[in-house]
Each structure stands twice: as C-alpha cells, then as structure tokens.
Amino acid sequence: MSKKNVSIIVFPGSNCDRDLSVSIQKYLNVKVSYVWHNDSKIENYEMIFLPGGFSFGDYLRAGVIATKSPAIHEVIKYAKKGFPIIGICNGFQILTECNLLKGTLLKNNNQLFKCENTHLKVENKESIFSKNLKKKVVEFPIAHAQGNFYTTPDSLKELEDNNQIIFKYSSKNGNINKESNPNGSLNNIAGIINKKKNILGMMPHPERAVDKFGSQDGILFFKGLGELL
Amino acid sequence: MIYRIYISYKEGILDPEAEALKKTISNMGFKSMKNLSKGKYFDIEIIDSNKGLDEIRKISKDLLSNPVIENFKIIKK
Amino acid sequence: MIYRIYISYKEGILDPEAEALKKTISNMGFKSMKNLSKGKYFDIEIIDSNKGLDEIRKISKDLLSNPVIENFKIIKK
Amino acid sequence: MKEISKKIISDHGLSKEEYLLIKKILKRKPNLLELGIFSVMWSEHCSYKSTKKWLKTLPTKGENVICGPGENAGIIDIGEEDALVFKMESHNHPSFIEPYQGAATGVGGIMRDVFTMGARPIANLNSLRFGSPKHSKTKNLLSGVVKGIGDYGNCVGIPTVGGECFFHESYNNNILVNAMCVGLVKKNKIFYSIAKGVGNPIIYVGSKTGRDGIHGATMASAEFDDNSESNRPQVQVGDPFMEKLLLESCQELMKEDAIIAIQDMGAAGLTSSSFEMASKGSCGVRLNLEKVPCREKNMTPYEIMLSETQERMLMIVKPSKKKITFEIFKKWGLDAQEIGKITDTGNMEIFFEKKIVGKLPIKPLADSSPEYDRPAKKPAKKKFKSVTCNLSIQEALIKIISSPNHSSKKWIFNQYDKLVMCDTLFFSEQADAAVIRVHNSNKAIAITCDCNPIYCNSDPKLGAAIGVAESWRNLIATGADPIAITDNLNFGNPEKEEIMFQIKEAINGIGIACKALNYPVVSGNVSLYNETNQKSIFPTPVIGGVGLIKDLSKATSMKINKNDSIFLVGECKGHLELSEYNRACNNNEGKPPELDLKKELRNGRFIRNFIQENNNIVSGCHDISEGGLIIALAELAISNKKGIKVKTPDHVKNYERWYFSEDQARYLLIVKNDKKLNEIAKIKNIKVQKVGEVKGNSFSIINKFEIPIKKLINYNNAWFNNYIEK
Numbered sequence A: 001m002s003k004k005n006v007s008i009i010v011f012p013g014s015n016c017d018r019d020l021s022v023s024i025q026k027y028l029n030v031k032v033s034y035v036w037h038n039d040s041k042i043e044n045y046e047m048i049f050l051p052g053g054f055s056f057g058d059y060l061r062a063g064v065i066a067t068k069s070p071a072i073h074e075v076i077k078y079a080k081k082g083f084p085i086i087g088i089c090n091g092f093q094i095l096t097e098c099n100l101l102k103g104t105l106l107k108n109n110n111q112l113f114k115c116e117n118t119h120l121k122v123e124n125k126e127s128i129f130s131k132n133l134k135k136k137v138v139e140f141p142i143a144h145a146q147g148n149f150y151t152t153p154d155s156l157k158e159l160e161d162n163n164q165i166i167f168k169y170s171s172k173n174g175n176i177n178k179e180s181n182p183n184g185s186l187n188n189i190a191g192i193i194n195k196k197k198n199i200l201g202m203m204p205h206p207e208r209a210v211d212k213f214g215s216q217d218g219i220l221f222f223k224g225l226g227e228l229l
Numbered sequence B, C: 001m002i003y004r005i006y007i008s009y010k011e012g013i014l015d016p017e018a019e020a021l022k023k024t025i026s027n028m029g030f031k032s033m034k035n036l037s038k039g040k041y042f043d044i045e046i047i048d049s050n051k052g053l054d055e056i057r058k059i060s061k062d063l064l065s066n067p068v069i070e071n072f073k074i075i076k077k
Numbered sequence D: 001m002k003e004i005s006k007k008i009i010s011d012h013g014l015s016k017e018e019y020l021l022i023k024k025i026l027k028r029k030p031n032l033l034e035l036g037i038f039s040v041m042w043s044e045h046c047s048y049k050s051t052k053k054w055l056k057t058l059p060t061k062g063e064n065v066i067c068g069p070g071e072n073a074g075i076i077d078i079g080e081e082d083a084l085v086f087k088m089e090s091h092n093h094p095s096f097i098e099p100y101q102g103a104a105t106g107v108g109g110i111m112r113d114v115f116t117m118g119a120r121p122i123a124n125l126n127s128l129r130f131g132s133p134k135h136s137k138t139k140n141l142l143s144g145v146v147k148g149i150g151d152y153g154n155c156v157g158i159p160t161v162g163g164e165c166f167f168h169e170s171y172n173n174n175i176l177v178n179a180m181c182v183g184l185v186k187k188n189k190i191f192y193s194i195a196k197g198v199g200n201p202i203i204y205v206g207s208k209t210g211r212d213g214i215h216g217a218t219m220a221s222a223e224f225d226d227n228s229e230s231n232r233p234q235v236q237v238g239d240p241f242m243e244k245l246l247l248e249s250c251q252e253l254m255k256e257d258a259i260i261a262i263q264d265m266g267a268a269g270l271t272s273s274s275f276e277m278a279s280k281g282s283c284g285v286r287l288n289l290e291k292v293p294c295r296e297k298n299m300t301p302y303e304i305m306l307s308e309t310q311e312r313m314l315m316i317v318k319p320s321k322k323k324i325t326f327e328i329f330k331k332w333g334l335d336a337q338e339i340g341k342i343t344d345t346g347n348m349e350i351f352f353e354k355k356i357v358g359k360l361p362i363k364p365l366a367d368s369s370p371e372y373d374r375p376a377k378k379p380a381k382k383k384f385k386s387v388t389c390n391l392s393i394q395e396a397l398i399k400i401i402s403s404p405n406h407s408s409k410k411w412i413f414n415q416y417d418k419l420v421m422c423d424t425l426f427f428s429e430q431a432d433a434a435v436i437r438v439h440n441s442n443k444a445i446a447i448t449c450d451c452n453p454i455y456c457n458s459d460p461k462l463g464a465a466i467g468v469a470e471s472w473r474n475l476i477a478t479g480a481d482p483i484a485i486t487d488n489l490n491f492g493n494p495e496k497e498e499i500m501f502q503i504k505e506a507i508n509g510i511g512i513a514c515k516a517l518n519y520p521v522v523s524g525n526v527s528l529y530n531e532t533n534q535k536s537i538f539p540t541p542v543i544g545g546v547g548l549i550k551d552l553s554k555a556t557s558m559k560i561n562k563n564d565s566i567f568l569v570g571e572c573k574g575h576l577e578l579s580e581y582n583r584a585c586n587n588n589e590g591k592p593p594e595l596d597l598k599k600e601l602r603n604g605r606f607i608r609n610f611i612q613e614n615n616n617i618v619s620g621c622h623d624i625s626e627g628g629l630i631i632a633l634a635e636l637a638i639s640n641k642k643g644i645k646v647k648t649p650d651h652v653k654n655y656e657r658w659y660f661s662e663d664q665a666r667y668l669l670i671v672k673n674d675k676k677l678n679e680i681a682k683i684k685n686i687k688v689q690k691v692g693e694v695k696g697n698s699f700s701i702i703n704k705f706e707i708p709i710k711k712l713i714n715y716n717n718a719w720f721n722n723y724i725e726k
C-alpha cells in the first residue's frame, strides 16, 4: 500500500463518500482521509475526490452551495497547483459551479432522475485519468437528475480542440448517437477535463462498477489512477 | 426594504423544462399560446439599503444565478 | 400579448430550499439579509386576448401551480 | 378558553362515549389542547382501536426475533453481531391530496422509524396501488408519487430497490402508497424509545415546527368525501436534506453513549412521541413549549403539540452528555433545543410561557385507549357466470404482458437510485426479491413486498395467506432463508360490517400462513377508511418479507444462460378463476387458487436447498405467480433478452390451464444439468418437469407460436412510455 493518503471532501448531503472510499482503498490501494466541508486545510492533497450525492440538498442548483465551503477554496488552490482532482456526479456539478471545469449540468432533458447502466466511449485515451482504461467502451451506471451537460459553442470548440472530452455516452459498441444519450447532454458528453488536464469531472459512477454482479470496469478506472501517486 | 431578483435563461439557451411545458400545454388542447419562457425570482428583505444593495448584487452574481446560462435583474419592490 | 404568471408558496408552507439559501447566505458573510422567499414565473405569449387569458388562467391553475401548496398571480406585461 | 362544544368534539373524530371517558380520566372537562391530544392519541392511526384485538393474534415470536411489534420498527437477528430493523408504513391519504409530497414524506417517515432505533437504512421498497389508468387523476398521481419516492430516497442516499405497482379502479379515489425501509444495526447498539431517569433532559432536533398537517393523524383515519379536496388541510412538505443530516448526526451521537431513549416525531408529532416515550418508561414529562423551535409566528400550544412537521426527532439524553449532543448537532448545522424534562409525576405537564396549559395522566390515558370489537359480517355469496375465453395463448400472453399491471416498471424504477451504497446485488426485475449485501461481509439479505388484491377481494383470508406465501416464495427463489415479515393492512371503513369482516379474515389468513411457514410478524401498520363516497378499496394487506442469504455467492436471480434447461417445480392443477388469463377475458369472478402450506414448505425447502447445495448448476430461479407459467417464462426471456423454446409436456390436454393457471407453490428452476436435478428431485420426491430451453432469439411454444424477443420486449415496455408521454 502506498504511504500517501488521498482525500475525499465530504459535504452535508454527500452520499457516495463511503462508496468511493471503499473502491479507492481496495483498488487504488491507498488510505482515504475524509475532509469535512468546513475544514480550511487539506492535509492529503496528492489526489482529491469530490463525491456524488446531494450536497446541501442540491438546493438552488446542484453543487452550487458546496462551492461556498471553506474546503473548496483549498481544492481550488491545489487544482491550480496541478494536483489531480476528480469529481464524480455531484462532484462534477461542484467543479463546474466553481469554474474549475467548463460548462454546466442542466436538468435531464426528460426532467426526471435517471438511474441506469450506461456505456461510455473513451474519447481521449491519453489523459492521466483514462490512459490505463485499456478499453474502447466502458460501462458505468449513472444516477442523477441534473446531468445534461451544456456549454457555449465557443467553449465546446475549445473542449474539442484541446481534447478535453474524456467520456461520451455511447452504445455498447461505441456508437455515439441519440439513443445512447440518457439525459440530453451536448454531443453526448459524460466527462471532461480542464485545459491543464489535471481535473476530471464525470457524471457516471465508476465506484458502482466494481462488483461481479454488474460491470467491473470501475476497477480498471481506479487501478489506473494508482500511477498518479 | 425588499429587492426582487429575477433569474432567467440567457437568450439562445434551450430550456428543456419550458420545452416540455409547451408540449404539454398544446397537448392539453390550449391553442392560444405562441411562446413560453420561465424563470425564478427571489425576494430578499434587507436592513440597510446601501451596503445591503451591494450584498444583493454579490449574492445574485455569485450564488443565485449561473453565469453560463442565466441572467439576473434586481428590482426594488 | 405576454402574461407573466407568478407562482409562490402558500403562507406557512415549508420551503426547504429557501431555508438552505438563508443559511448559505449568512455563512457567506452577508449580514444585511432579514428574510428570503422565492418563487417562479412563466412568461406566456398568446395570440388572442379574450380566449387566451381564459386559457392562461386554466393553465396556471391546472398545470403551472400546485394548488395544494402554491398560489399564482397573473399579470399583463 | 373556548368552550368544548359537540361540534368541536366531533370535529376531532371523537365519539360521545370517548368524550365521556376523557372526562372520567381527567376527572374534569378537557381544554382544547387536551382534547386535541386525546383525539390524536385515540385516532385509529395511533391507537389501532379497531384492529388491536386482532393484531394480537399474529405470531410475533421466533428464534430470530429480537424485537416484535410495539417499537418504532421490528428487529431480527441475522447472525454474528448484525440485526435488521424494518417496517412498512402507509401514506395513502396524504399522497392522494399531494402525490409528490405525500409519497416523499411517507418515505421520510419510515426511514426515521428505522434509524431512530440505531440502524442505518440500507434499502427502501414501496408498494403502490393506483386507480384505473383511464381515470382522470391516475397519471398525475402516478408521476407525482414515483417522483416523490425517488427524490426523497435518492437525496438521502438510500437505494430504492424494489416494490410493486398495481392499477385497479377500486383505488380511483383512494390510492395506496406503502413504503418499507430496512436498516442494519449492530445487536448491541440498538436504541429504544423507553424514557428513563427523572430530571433527564428532553432534546428536540430537526426542522422547526410549522402548522403542517395539523390533524394529519385524525385525517388519516377519516373517510373522504367530495369536499376533501377543497377542504385541504395543510400538507406536509418533505426535506430530504434535513433527513440526511438527522440520519448522520444521530448515527454520530449514537456512538457517544449519550442517548437514553429516542423516537421520531411521526404522526401526531410531539404529542405521540413524548407521550409514548413516557408511557413506555412509566414516567412523567414536563414540556416547555416556548422552547420548541417554531417556523411560524404566534403558534399556539395546540398547534405546537399537534403539528406534523416532518424531519424532527425527540430524545432523552444523559445530562452529562448534553454538551457533546449539542456539539454534534451543531456540526451538522441542526437546531437542537432542550424542551423539557422527565419527571416522576406520571403526568404529561405542558407549559407555555411559564403557565401550565395542559395536564394529562399518562398511564390512565394509555391504559384506557379504546379497543373495539366491531361487528363483522360475511357478505352474501354472489353467484357468477363463467365467461369462456376465446383468446389464443399468444393473444392472451401479449395482452397480459402489455397490460398496465404486467408491463415493465422500468419507467418507475429508473427514477430510483437503486445502486447507491454499492451493496445492491439485484434490484426489481432482476430477481424475485431485491438482494442487498450486508456491507463489508459475505452475507446478503433478500427483501420483497407482495399482495394480490384481486384474490383478497374474493377471499380476504386466503388472499392474505397467499400474499404471505408469495413473499416467502420470492425470498426462497433468491436462495434466501425467509425470516420475518412486516405488514401494511389497507382497508376501507371498519365501522362497516363487511369491511370489518375483511380485516378480521385477512389478519387471520396472515397469522395462519406465518405460523405454518415459521415466518413471524415483527412490525406493521394499519390504514383504514380508504374509501370515498362509500366506495371502498379492495382489501390490500401488503406483506413485506425479509430473508437471509448466508453466503452471498449463492444469491440467485432470474438469470438464464444459453442452452440452460428450464424446469417447473410443483404441480399444475389448472386453477383459472381470478387468474390474469380469465381477467384478460373480462372474467373477474371466482375464488383464488388453493393454498397448501405444507406443500409450500416442501417445495420451498427443496428449491432453497437445491440452490444452496448445487449452486454450480443453477443459473436462476423465478416463482410462478400472476399470469401463470407462460408469463413467468416470458419474464425470464424479457429480463435476460434471450430466446426460450417452450415445450408442452405430452400429458397436457388443456393448454390454457397448463399455461395460465395460477396454482401456488410453484417455481421455475433454470439449470445447466438436467440429470442432476431429476435425480435429486426423485430422491426428495418433488415433482419437477422440463418445460423449456434457453435457445435462439425468439420466445416460442413449439408448434404454437414464435415471437422475436425484441418484439416481446417492446410489448412489455410500450405501455408506460405511451401512457406517460400522452
């Protein structure tokens, strides 16, 4: 086991913190420190996770109230220094709300919460987060009401030009089409990174794909992160 | 003193909820509607008007609206 | 012709979102706020004003508002 | 103070006799506050006055039962240090008035009942009944209820893993929303609601009290009429975020050895929570109502005591732990207040701004809570004419799987987060019962809820017993050992003799089945007066069953693999009355199938042991229920997206009876090795016969018909999508 710890920031209303920590400890093989949203210092900043859930009830807009927490100022600090930051589901929403990632996540196009398995085409195989995935298409479940990715045409172009799109919802065979778009996301976008390429935000849940009763592609995802430490 | 802050979608941004409503309304047989858009508002009561208004501007910008997709407008009630 | 329909909670109904926002705003260090309430609005453009207004009333009652917990108010813009 | 008029008394749902009893207990006239307290304590909802006598007959003990009915929820032992806490509760009336909030707060309430005992909720289920899809209200009610259930559980982060949804015109104006929650606790960390220790502080925590649902508890016990909708009482609004904070802060506080007793403020709010805690601990309480955090201005003691604001808890803590208690709640951003003390007076003394505003003796009030033996009468037997059915097997199959009650419920459960907590092994439609891993262990639990109101309407006793047996079968089919049930008894007005008859019969049926299957009742809920304009719902005693899978690698779903053989375990007797097949032909009369509990046990044990001992050759298992053999087979094909070739055994003469009968005690067992199954079945003297094979891309009965699997799936998915979109 690596000596380093990684951090999971916990907000009131986070509910995937434990799930994430189980996967991280098991497959990334490191210890996890939970950082309470009110803490103004993050001790273990080599890798920081923002978990899924409903921080502050997702009132107003998913993720926005969390961006006012002291711990987020720290997250922004380490993000700027280039440490890897990973936001999953609510974590992704928080990252866009504090402008660490481009765009925003609107309500799903059918206005309903959606929980189902999705297939994701790995669009960028070079990023530090995806280079070890070794599969063209991975299967992770989604569970969200606000996962409809949107951004302005300019910034979409920027995301494309810089190869910042990591995952797109696709069919099992990797076809990106309307039928495989679960929530109306622009160009089927499911996960992106920032320009400096150290921050990942994604709606699907890799930590829910580590069991032999469902997909196990999440194991690849977490093992792949191991190299970053 | 109460200020009302209106939040609305920026022009050109598709509001799926409004789209869904339009569809429902026409399905319900209402034929007069030409267009529908929607927004939210917040009524904030403050103590002191100078500093208060300043705070309201900040709250509107930093919290209540999402600059990627929304505009806000502050009106004294 | 555009009508604006305001939807707000009936008095005494718990609005957990407003409660959460009040807390956040005061945690953000803004001290002037005495109270906050919120609502939504819809701008509906219609063709014909007589029948149209009638339809708007129906839409407001049957679709846009939840009469158990919400009030609505129609205003000509 | 307002004089108590006859009208006030009847507005409070109290009878003349009950009012006289109140005066006798108090030895004086009550004031309005006291009257209000009596009325909620003696409401059907809180006192079970019409059913208590019969509920006492249920079997509630067993080697695995740690806590039976009487507490917030029941508790069973699942080995090592672990126990499960579970209960089901109805939110029928509130959900009809405001489907989204009604259903959401139902989920919130049942979760609090579970975590108040120290458990962490690990699974939610729900059992829903709506009116005819053609009824003007049904669509809105369906969308609102499902969204309400989903949004609440999703936000708190508890997976909603199963349930049922059934449409029938008898629910047109009285829908049923029953929510079940299962929680996990360490056996030595269970918390109860027994107040102790004179002088100990009573702490209030959670949402501020508003004028929500005042009289909700009495409302839940009153029949609707056409005015109910306009006469709307204040509905309760749920705040799942607050619930999550309460859950986490209570879990944290429970580690501190601070809590003496704890209880959620459910129906009848502060009144019943404080009263019940004191009553169980045989002590008195003194409440200072001005200390209660209020959301609205000028709330009266009456309103504060009767408010049903959600997401509030009451607890008695050790005085030495007051500081840490407040610190923990503060960390979670919650308002906590000391609102009173435990006393030795035996009275509930209510103070408001230093003045005493109400005083009630606790024990006499509890002891004299009414218990009725209401008259019951068996309705006259109706004669019926059997209509012959002229649908072909294929037509009937398609009609049934594309009907509202049998089409895929994906539209519903895709709105539920089924996977949060990462321990869901199987959820609805993957297996007969949801299977959830006990976190960080090698065991799992299976959970299901069931009721067939069509059967219950014809024969409440047999119908209810079949409900118990079906839930037991569903657990067995996942490889679990069934342990215990919770129940939710939904009926019409008990003051009517034929309804009282249904209630007594159903409870009797549950008791008989539970005794025979060694499957005790550890908790439950009763919802009466589900009628509008004299029209009652079908009797709907919903059974929530829980079982244990000691080795989770043996958990079994409805999985089938190519080239597997499908065997029918159990006997076909050809009972078609009240079957889906008959109903598809508008033939709605008759008796439910016969239930032989001995055979049920024998077949169930066989399946359970076979799954456990020969797991390597078992692919899946599925019980046969509504729709009969052919629907069970079609469900396997649909959920696996795989073709099945069905072969009719040579001895079969009547195809309709063979494929559609709803005889009990039957399963489909899907195996990789025919010989082994035949051998073992022979030794155990169990009737098994091969009915099909997993092959190809279509669903077919040899020499009868063939439907491409994609088409079959479309039939099964179409109804919900079309219904909601339109």
Ligand SMILES: Nc1ncnc2c1ncn2[C@@H]1O[C@H](COP(=O)(O)OP(=O)(O)O)[C@@H](O)[C@H]1O
Residues within 6 Å of the ligand: D045, D046, D055, D068, D069, D070, D071, D072, D073, D074, D087, D089, D113, D266, D267, D487, D488, D489, D521, D522, D523, D524, D525, D526
């Ligand atoms: N039908 C029933 N079968 C078994 N136990 C029941 C039934 N109905 C109620 N109970 C038990 O009676 C007690 C009181 O229930 P209830 O008033 O619903 O509690 P709460 O107000 O906490 O929700 C509980 O312990 C419950 O399990």
Ligand SMILES: [Mg+2]
Residues within 6 Å of the ligand: D072, D112, D113, D264, D266
């Ligand atoms: Mg309770």
